Amino acid sequence: MNRTVDTQQxxxxxxxxxxxxxxxxxxxxxxxxxTGEARYAAEHPVADLAWGVVxxxxxxxxxxxEIDTTExxxxxGVLDVLTHDHRPHMRSLGFMYKDMTxxxxxxxxxxxxDKVYCSGQPVALVLANSFEAARHAAALVRVSYExxxxxxxxxxxxxxxxxxxxxxxxxxPPPKPRGDAxxxxxxxxxxxxxxxxxGVEHHNPMEMFASTVIRAPDGHLTIYDKxxxxxxxxxxxxxxxxxPKDKVTVRNPYVGGAFGSGLRPQYQxxxxxxxxxHLNRSVRVMLTRQxxxxxxxxxxxxxxxxxxxEADGTLTAIAHxxxxxxxxxxxxxxxxxxxxxxxxxxxxxxxxxxxxxxDQYTPIDMRAPGAAHGVHALEVAMDELSYQLKMDPLAxxxxxxxxxxxxxxxxxxxKALRACYExxxxxxxxxxxxxxxxxxxxxxxLVGWGMAxxxxxxxxxxxxxxxxxxxxxxxxxxxxxxxxGTGTYTVMAQIAAAAMGLPLEKVTFRLGDSxxxxxxxxxxxxxxxxxxxxVEGVCEKLQKTLFKAxxxxxxxxxxxxxxxxxxxxxxxxxxxxxxxxxARLVDIMASLGQASIEEKYLMLPxxxxxxxxxxxxxxxxxxxxxxxxxxxxxxxxxxxxxVAAGRIINPQTARSQVIGGVVWGIxxxxxxxxxxDHALGRFMNHNYGEYHVPVNADIEDIDVVFVEEDDRIVSRxxxxxxxxxxxxGVAAAVSNAIYHATGRRVRSTPMTPDKVxxx
Ligand code: MOS
Numbered sequence: 001m002n003r004t005v006d007t008q009q010x011x012x013x014x015x016x017x018x019x020x021x022x023x024x025x026x027x028x029x030x031x032x033x034x035t036g037e038a039r040y041a042a043e044h045p046v047a048d049l050a051w052g053v054v055x056x057x058x059x060x061x062x063x064x065x066e067i068d069t070t071e072x073x074x075x076x077g078v079l080d081v082l083t084h085d086h087r088p089h090m091r092s093l094g095f096m097y098k099d100m101t102x103x104x105x106x107x108x109x110x111x112x113x114d115k116v117y118c119s120g121q122p123v124a125l126v127l128a129n130s131f132e133a134a135r136h137a138a139a140l141v142r143v144s145y146e147x148x149x150x151x152x153x154x155x156x157x158x159x160x161x162x163x164x165x166x167x168x169x170x171x172x173p174p175p176k177p178r179g180d181a182x183x184x185x186x187x188x189x190x191x192x193x194x195x196x197x198x199g200v201e202h203h204n205p206m207e208m209f210a211s212t213v214i215r216a217p218d219g220h221l222t223i224y225d226k227x228x229x230x231x232x233x234x235x236x237x238x239x240x241x242x243x244p245k246d247k248v249t250v251r252n253p254y255v256g257g258a259f260g261s262g263l264r265p266q267y268q269x270x271x272x273x274x275x276x277x278h279l280n281r282s283v284r285v286m287l288t289r290q291x292x293x294x295x296x297x298x299x300x301x302x303x304x305x306x307x308x309x310e311a312d313g314t315l316t317a318i319a320h321x322x323x324x325x326x327x328x329x330x331x332x333x334x335x336x337x338x339x340x341x342x343x344x345x346x347x348x349x350x351x352x353x354x355x356x357x358x359d360q361y362t363p364i365d366m367r368a369p370g371a372a373h374g375v376h377a378l379e380v381a382m383d384e385l386s387y388q389l390k391m392d393p394l395a396x397x398x399x400x401x402x403x404x405x406x407x408x409x410x411x412x413x414x415k416a417l418r419a420c421y422e423x424x425x426x427x428x429x430x431x432x433x434x435x436x437x438x439x440x441x442x443x444x445x446l447v448g449w450g451m452a453x454x455x456x457x458x459x460x461x462x463x464x465x466x467x468x469x470x471x472x473x474x475x476x477x478x479x480x481x482x483x484x485g486t487g488t489y490t491v492m493a494q495i496a497a498a499a500m501g502l503p504l505e506k507v508t509f510r511l512g513d514s515x516x517x518x519x520x521x522x523x524x525x526x527x528x529x530x531x532x533x534x535v536e537g538v539c540e541k542l543q544k545t546l547f548k549a550x551x552x553x554x555x556x557x558x559x560x561x562x563x564x565x566x567x568x569x570x571x572x573x574x575x576x577x578x579x580x581x582x583a584r585l586v587d588i589m590a591s592l593g594q595a596s597i598e599e600k601y602l603m604l605p606x607x608x609x610x611x612x613x614x615x616x617x618x619x620x621x622x623x624x625x626x627x628x629x630x631x632x633x634x635x636x637x638x639x640x641x642x643v644a645a646g647r648i649i650n651p652q653t654a655r656s657q658v659i660g661g662v663v664w665g666i667x668x669x670x671x672x673x674x675x676x677d678h679a680l681g682r683f684m685n686h687n688y689g690e691y692h693v694p695v696n697a698d699i700e701d702i703d704v705v706f707v708e709e710d711d712r713i714v715s716r717x718x719x720x721x722x723x724x725x726x727x728x729g730v731a732a733a734v735s736n737a738i739y740h741a742t743g744r745r746v747r748s749t750p751m752t753p754d755k756v757x758x759x
Contacts, residue, residue: 018570019497019504021717024652028490028504029254029483038254041226042210042286049212050079052275052285053134054268055124055141056294057116060150060681061359064114064123068142072126077133079279081141082125084111088241088277090270096239100232100521101263101365104166105330108362109240110267111274116145117328118361119152119682120294125271127279150359150681154300154325155197161323161354166331170459170524174337175407179348181306184317188308191317192385196305196377197748199673200683201298203366204693207256209295210286211272221276222249225269228262229521231480234514236265237273253512255484259664260365262484263523266295293686296364297674299324301336301373305381308348313391313399315344321352322374327362331355334370339455340378341407342614344400349407359681365523367664368724371456372731376668376749379452379732384745392435393451393736394425405614413610413713414720416644417453417618420707424642425451427705428622437743445626445635448741454619454729458646458711458720459526460605464517465534467496467542470596473571473586475502477538478510481531482522486723487653488531494650495532495717499539500585501568509535517600525617525721528649530603533715538601543568545597550583553591557581606713615714617645617725621665623733627741632757635700636666636734642705646720651706654722658704661726667694668727669734673750692750 019025032038069081080086091097094106110122124141128134151157164173185191212224221243227233230250237248255262268285275283287294301324308317320340326332337351366372386393401418404411425431433449434440440447465479477496483489492509500507510516519531544563550573551558557575558566566573574582589597624638639662648654671692674683685691710718731749738756739745746755 017503019494021495021498021647021649022651025490025494025650026652027487028493040207040254040256041212041224041252042284044212044224046212046214046282048282050127050129050275050279050281050283051131051134052125052127052272052283053138054122054271054285054287054291055126055138055143056291057119057121057123059116059145059147060119060152062116062145062147064116065144065146067124071140071142072137075133075137075140077129078137079127079129082111082127082274082278083123084113087111088274090240091242097236099236099264100229101169101523103168103330103332108267108329110270118359119680120361122267122271125275125285127275127283152358152360152676152681153678154356154358155302157356157358158302158323161356164331164333164355166333168333171333171335172338174351174353175341177350178406181317181319181348181350184348185306185308185319188316189311190385190388191306191308192381192388193306194381194384194747196303196380198301198373198376199749200300201366201668201672202293202674202691203259203261204292204691205257205259205261208287208289208292209266209268210284211269212284213272213276214282215276215280220247221273222251223273224251226255226258226262227252227265228255228258228482228484228523230482230512230514231518232521233265233269237269240270241273241277250514251512252482255482258484259367260369260523261296263365263521264296289688290686293674293683295361298366298369298372299326299332299363303373303377305377307381307385309385309389313389313396315346315400317348318346319350320378323354323356325358325360325363326355327360328357330362332363336370336374338407339371339375342405343378343453343455345402345406346400367661368456368727371728372668375455375728376732379729380735380747383450383736383739394421394430397421397453408614410612410614413613413615414646414709414711415616415618416707416709417620420618420620420642420644423705423707424620424622424640427703428640430622437740442626444629446629446741448625448627448737448739449622450733450736450740451620451622452729452732452736454621454725456525456617456725456728458529458615458617458714459524460529460533460715461520461526462602462604463519463530463534464600464602465531465538466517466598466600467538468596468598469542469585469589471586471589471594473589474506475500476508476510477535478516479531479534480514480516480519481511481527483511484522486657487650488522488527490653491528491649492531492535495535496539499536499568500542502571525723525725528717528719529715529721532649532717532719534601534603536717537603538599541599541601545599546585546588547573549592550588553583553588557583609713613713617643617720619643619725619729621729621733623737625734625737625741627738627756632753634670634738634751634756638701639730640703640705641726642707643722643725644707644709645722645725646709646711646714647718648706648708649717649719654706655704657722658726659702661724662702662730663694663699665727665730666699666734668749669731670750
């Protein structure tokens with residue numbers, strides 16, 4: 001039996017009473033954000049600040065012949081213009097620039113030499129006493145190029161595809177084939193085969209990439225950077241410029257969204273440091289919205305899926321191939337096809353994943369990288385097969401359900417996907433779905449219902465945490481974690497408060513500073529399983545220290561107790577056998593006679609235990625669309641997302657994560673695509689006017705159901721992480737609903753009205 005978390009229960013406001021795991025809490029940082037007190041990377045006030053504005057390449061490939069800065073330098077207030085032949089020393093070796101998530105290859109080094117390898121590449125940095133002067137002068141920098149022919153079009157370069165040998169963190173190449181998918185496909189009585197295509201998408205967080213480098217008189221640099229990992233950025237800055245670790249501090253206390261774009265240090269960071277080292281002064285560089293389209297993106301991806309089945313729906317063949325783009329410098333890889341070998345029971349599976357080098361910036365992770373494409377194609381293909389079989393799409397998934405990952409020959413640590421299907425279908429009313437397409441209509445709108453499965457990894461990395469309890473009973477826990485708007489501050493404080501039996505107002509969680517105990521980048525939905533487990537671990541150490549001290553207090557009620565026989569609640573430690581008997585933490589602290597006590601803890605994943613299982617989160621997404629028959633416009637009127645992601649620490653912030661994922665899934669389905677002019681090799685719709693993201697008017701009813709699991713293999717908290725699973729499968733459910741509404745199958749995203757009408 002799986003308990004369902006009620007996401008509709010009243011939400012507590014932080015500050016009062018006993019806190020527990022599983023209690024919905026508003027975000028601690030909410031008031032700071034809505035009142036503007038939370039400062040983002042470009043908002044920190046600095047005395048005597050210089051400003052840097054980036055000049056970007058207008059060609060996609062070639063070399064810089066000349067940069068004429070005469071006119072720019074004549075603008076009043078302009079201090080200098082940095083270029084590849086006029087800049088501070090940087091290390092020339094590529095590996096010096098490798099960050100924690102760098103793929104195979106040589107990371108881009110801004111202003112390193114005269115080579116241009118993609119359109120939008122930064123080629124100069126104008127430094128001035130004011131932003132206005134720098135911006136104006138940037139328009140006056142004259143760059144002449146020797147242009148070379150470029151290739152930016154994936155589909156016309158597919159015969160150049162190669163199998164990547166990348167060892168990027170979190171990436172596994174497709175497993176070897178099992179059985180013979182091609183023979184099984186040829187023999188299958190019912191089959192479906194099709195090609196799928198997804199265009200480029202760019203991250204569009206509210207906060208633009210920015211770095212404020214504050215130079216102390218002794219040369220120490222404190223850098224406020226927009227990043228998903230302060231220590232990752234500190235590492236790269238130190239190595240790129242040969243600066244000792246204690247000369248650079250990177251801070252990111254608040255991040256205005258990132259979605260993966262901040263997993264790698266972006267070029268404005270290195271440029272801002274360069275400016276500061278050159279001027280011996282504090283420098284800020286902030287990118288414009290247009291410049292947000294000049295670095296990594298979700299890669300354009302082509303896929304082919306072939307599915308074979310018996311007449312009763314039993315899958316006999318799965319073949320899934322993908323070809324995606326990468327840059328000329330690096331092999332950016334994602335797990336696109338592997339999911340197809342694990343999600344359903346099938347004996348004959350062949351998976352392939354290849355890359356094509358294009359003259360583009362290296363792509364970068366975007367929420368649920370790989371799965372957003374790969375599971376999409378698989379789940380649309382499964383829907384197509386269900387119609388061939390004349391079988392309900394949900395019944396087809398259940399027919400091929402498995403608790404065993406045949407590609408790794410391992411069981412799942414926990415897998416409540418069946419309960420997700422059942423509870424999601426129930427909540428949606430799936431049983432009332434007519435089997436035939438074009439069977440429901442409301443006025444001029446055709447109504448359709450579609451569903452899809454989602455899957456994502458339940459990852460755990462390693463982290464340290466520190467806990468300091470003061471004599472007044474205030475607890476500060478810290479780790480160099482990041483909160484990209486997901487609720488890290490809140491859930492970490494919640495985990496600590498619940499462990500120590502303290503109200504939330506007595507707990508502060510500090511993050512976003514490279515000098516804090518080591519934490520990984522906030523990526524892969526792993527911060528709760530990783531940093532959260534470190535927080536609980538350090539609190540347990542603190543509990544033990546306090547318990548020992550409590551036993552030594554004069555007349556201690558605990559003199560005969562062991563640690564397992566007490567619990568922490570309401571600011572005190574209590575005997576389990578006699579819950580009215582206890583000692584207040586402040587009194588224990590007073591008995592120690594210390595101003596504070598400190599504990600540190602290193603959380604290492606239990607890899608011996610973990611490697612015996614496949615660890616994943618799952619979802620079942622049900623969706624209703626209404627399609628205007630005349631105009632092909634699609635409204636997603638209802639989504640039910642049933643998610644199994646382990647124990648839910650905070651149903652309020654977790655629900656918000658899944659809603660955000662569903663919104664982006666709808667956006668992937670209907671709105672987002674960056675279009676290139678391949679004659680110029682350049683992205684054209686680099687603004688909010690022409691790059692469509694959904695607004696409130698595009699989003700209707702979203703219902704989130706958590707089917708709770710308790711997975712102590714993934715993490716000591718029982719949690720698995722919820723950031724990315726909310727997106728996976730959503731676009732497929734929309735696509736499948738469009739087919740059910742109209743009888744038209746759209747195999748590329750976004751499914752814009754022209755595509756919906758054209759078929
Ligand atoms: Mo996420 S794409 O791992 O920030």
